[in-house]
Amino acid sequence: MPMRTRDSSGRRLATLAVCCAIVVLVLAAVAMPVAGHAYLSDSDPANGDRLEALPETVTLEFSGDGVQVADVTVTGPDGEDVSGDAVIDPDDDRLVSVSLERDDTDADGIYTVDWEILAEDGHTTAGSFFFSVGDEPVDRESVLEAYADDEDDVSIATTAAKGALLLAVVALVGVPVTAAVAVYPVVGRFGVAPSVVDRRLTRVLAGAGVVLFGAVLALGVARSASIGSSGLSLEAIRTFAATPLGHVWLVQLLVAALVATGLLAGVRGSLDRRYWLGSSLAGAVVVQATVSWTSHSATLVDRLQGVTVDFAHVAGAGLWLGGLCVLAAVLPTVLADAEAGDRDRLAADAIRRYSIVALTGVTLALLTGLILAVWHAPTLAHLAETTYGTALSAKVLLVVAALGLGGFTRFVLLRRLDPDRERSALERRVRGRGSSGRGSDGRVRENGGREAGDDPTVDETASTTSTLVTRVLSLEVALLVLVVVLSGLLTSTPTAVVAEQTDAGDPVTLEREYDDGIVELTVGSPSVWGEHGSAFVDEGEPVVFDVTFTSASDGDPLESDRPVTILAHNERADTQLQFDLEATEEPGTYSTVQTLPDPLWWELRVSGSPEGTYVSEWVDVYAVPDGHEHVHEYAPLEETGFTHLLRIGAIVVGITGSLAVAVETVRFGRRQR
Known part of the structure; x- marks a missing residue:
């Protein structure tokens, strides 16, 4: 050459x-930092919504990549599949809708929506949420299932x-x-x-x-x-x-x-x-x-x-x-x-x-x-x-x-x-x-x-x-x-x-010490996350509050001799609520499902009497206002x-x-x- x-x-x-x-x-x-895959960012009805009547369709909105294939199943109160075929919006491939097929005369109860999608980048993700129709109270198990993390099929x-x-x-x-x-x-x-x-x-x-x-x-x-x-x-x-x-x-x-x-x-x-x-x-x-x-x-x-x-x-x-x-x-x-x-x-x-x-x-x-x-x-x-x-x-x-x-x-x-x-x-x-x-x-x-x-x-x-x-x-x-x-x-x-970002949904435990023991308040909801010693949840969303008393010396659970309560106060809205908790199958643990109806900061006082010792401890929970852009919006990072x-x-x-x-x-x- x-x-x-x-x-x-x-x-x-x-x-x-x-x-x-x-x-x-x-x-x-x-270019700014980004996320990948496709995850559920919003839905109608929203997770935990309480409706007067069964809607005709359920709409799911995904963040990130577009959706290629969607499989959505809506299960009614009696365990019956009440959903039609999932349809991807031809004008916006991040929107998926599914029609509901059920007699309105027998519609009251809790509905679970299980979804699985194949995203544009070739990855499969799955998750679930729930909503309720009528005045039937939301049970703890439904909320616990709903705030499980979306699953990645890797x-x-x-x-x-x-x-x-x-x-x-x-x-x-x-x-x-x-x-x-x-x-x-x-x-x-x-x-x-x-x-x-x-x-x-x-x-x-x-x-x-x-x-x-x-x-x-x-x-x-x-x-x-x-x-x-x-x-x-x-x-x-x-x-x-x-x-x-x-x-x-x-x-x-x-x-x-x-x-x-x-x-x-x-x-x-x-x-x-x-x-x-x-x-x-x-x-x-x-x-x-x-x-x-x-x-x-x-x-x-x-x-x-x-x-x-x-x-x-x-x-x-x-x-x-x-x-x-x-x-x-x-x-x-x-x-x-x-x-x-x-x-x-x-x-x-x-x-x-x-x-x-x-x-x-x-x-x-x-x-x-x-x-x-x-x-x-x-x-x-x-x-x-x-x-x-x-x-x-x-x-x-x-x-x-x-x-x-x-x-x-x-x-x-x-x-x-x-x-x-x-x-x-x-x-x-x-x-x-x-x-x-x-x-x-x-x-x-x-x-x-x-x-x-x-x-x-x-x-x-x-x-x-x-x-x-x-x-x-x-x-x-x-x-x-x-x-x-x-x-x-x-x-x-x-x-x-x-x-x-998808760690949101993991229960957040807030711990306080008293004389001879420890009281833990675990906050669980479909969108909860913790930061700076506080819990953050969506306004009006069903939240599981679990209170656990344990001994500081050996970690054994302690039973309360008097009712366990939570006094919730929102100073900005001038709202005060009191929740009574019921004993669960786990020793020393008491639970309730409630909503925080007003936005911004709530002060929660947890009260009980484990083995005759009166306990009253305060924790902070922030209710994110409706429509506020937060972690689930997957906005570019700073x-x-x-x-x-x-x-x-x-x-x-x-x-x-x-x-x-x-x-x-x-x-x-x-x-x-």
Whole structure:
């Protein structure tokens, strides 16, 4: 390959890296942190509503991603299913309605609404709520069932399929690029037949193509099985295929089949190299574009920004990991086929060329990874207290370890492979012995007339280093494979923001100590959450108040000798209520279901007489006004100090990485002259 062509190719790659980094930074600069998946944010009737008559329809409104498939069941007081088919609003796919079919003369009682939906990002969520008709009091069990968390269907099958899909895409993106930039030009220079590379690459790519097809097929089957309660069936697959998300899946399946077929033809030798290399890259780009189109970021932040950042993240990983796969799988075979004296130069040349590709990939992967963290894990608490955060932290540690191995290869092993460096070291050793000379050709000769370039220790060192290079590359590949597998888990798990926001609904316990014991007030409702030692509930919503007395010394429950009551006072509304609690099956626990009819702060005085000791303790509960935007609205989070650090880190990575690519390209060009 002429030097000018090599130099211009390197400059184009460096320019592309800089442009990609700038585009991603600009798009991400205006994006705010978001949530993912789809969750119930409102309903009509609302959770816990008491109605005079049975409504004709029940409407559910979801936040986050749009709804692809909905299954809603409304169960009446006698356990009978009174719901018709769930209908997704054609003008707003976040609205789902279901008609009710029941005789109004027998409508009084409690109705439970169980829902399960497949969201636009491919995830299934489920939950329930209730409302009542008539004057029948709401029982404690109904409220307790209603404030159970919405459930995410994050199956092992889905996670495994996504991990396999990402691995296949990464290989199909990075292998062709690295082969074209760092392998074929090198083997041509050192007299190794390109067919040696072809045999290895076709097998690697064909394997990735088969994995891609299998992963896409498995992902569609898993999503189909999550629809409704009937499990996997032909009808479920047809239902899923008829949705917009199913249409994307069919495109992915078709492209994956074409890629696998073309690569298998390449293995048999019936397809020219440029076609099977080009088709693998083009197919992977199409599949990843469709995956990015339905990602959390694309459906919640903005289509353009979300798709760009998600796509660039996977593309960067592809250039890094896919390139390593080429070197780890092909380089040992190429070195074995090369002349012994050329192996160190061949390995060094290939690694230098790959370094440009790898730096480009690392820059894109780190830059976009920081941006994704801003969107989906914007605080340190998100990293420490959620499954998403734990997986993300593990991924970061593995990336750091892989970067360390990459740096060791580039700055330590590559120098050992440099023949000029070895010759200079030998000259220093010879000069140190004080007896050397130069031949007519200018080569250094040691005692006995042996030429420095023929020193067997140099060849032995180069051979040992080449072997070590392949081992280090294999270890780096293994680490990055684990990184991609964790990425599959991250795309199947609710983001840290979602995990935090959907904690609303967990009962909140407020504890107070008295002389010899502890009194606990547990507040439970469909939307309760705790903050700063207080409980927050929705105005007018049924709330379960549980009071428990325990001994401070041994934690045993204590029975009250007199009725347990709660005196509730709202100073702003000048409202005062008194609730009598009844004993439950749990010793020392007393309960009631009540509503706080007025908004803002309520002071609750809990009174009782555990084992003859009079207790009167105060706690605060805040009733959120109707229509007030709070945690269940899934509003974008405010910027935090941690998000500022992440954004600064993204800018530093973008600038530093782009400069590193440019410098590496210039240095490589100079060495080729």
